[in-house]
Amino acid sequence: MKILIISGFLGAGKTTFIKEMVKRCKGEFAILENEYSSLDIDSAKLTDNSDKSKINIWEMTEGCICCSTKGDFATSVLTIANALDPEYLVVEPSGVGMLGNVIDNIKQIEYERIGLLAPITIVDGYNFSSRFDEFKDLYINQIKFAKTIVVSKMENTDLSEKSDIETFLKGINDKADILVQHYKDMPDCWWQQLFLKDYDGNIIQSVKKSEDFFENSDSAEDFETLSIENMGMLSPEKLIIILEMMLRGEFGDIVRAKGFLQAGGQNLQFDLAGTKYSVLFLENEVSSKSVFIGKNILRQRIRKYFFENSEYVKIRSYSK
Structure with a gap:
């Protein structure tokens, strides 16, 4: 699982940027949000008119992932990795979170299955000059630790204004890639490279071919495989209903599925x-794990149903 942090001050446009990214890319995403208040606003915005079949959203509303809830943040990241194991986890910190601290927390739990991609910071170009002095330390931290800086809300400004803010940002971080052109105008190759470079600048050998990362790929002849663990259901009857749905193609073109799980206190093999x-009903306790083989697998939809009775962190799943 590769982790992409998308930072930025309050109102910079992080959620809008993520919506565009999900729309443009084919990769499978989970999104860990840190809401500053207890109201869940951004997740509703994020799933509005987006491709809900490939998004899972966690919200952390009781604390900041970069400071007071370090343990909860680490647990959430590890839970997502172990329970869903998405290709990419997008972390959207609170607008008042220090990017450097978020990076430090992820670095502490990095291992061979979890890697940190080059972080992105969204800068609100329209309000930047009026807010920078008031929140200087926060802005500098978010800019300094970014590997890519995307300037938003400047599509209606002239070239001199864009040049001025680019020069200012380079004065804080001259090693970051700075984009002053609106990201919606960028080609697919620009979006792709956001997922192909780790925190240290090394090019990642993606599990998928680069041309498979975007929609309209022609290389769909090979079968896909989805493996999941630690799932659970409320009853054996629910498993039968799901298998019937699978035969009807409601989870993609599944040609083979098998595994073990617990449902309603029963140990089952399917x-x-x-x-x-x-x-089959089994007498001995089983370790929940399963595999699905087919084409056009609706991964998040499968996970939503198979994690119905999971003990893991509460998740809101949005599926077709």
């Missing part, structure tokens, strides 16, 4: 092949 499936 097997699906072609147009038939079976469910």
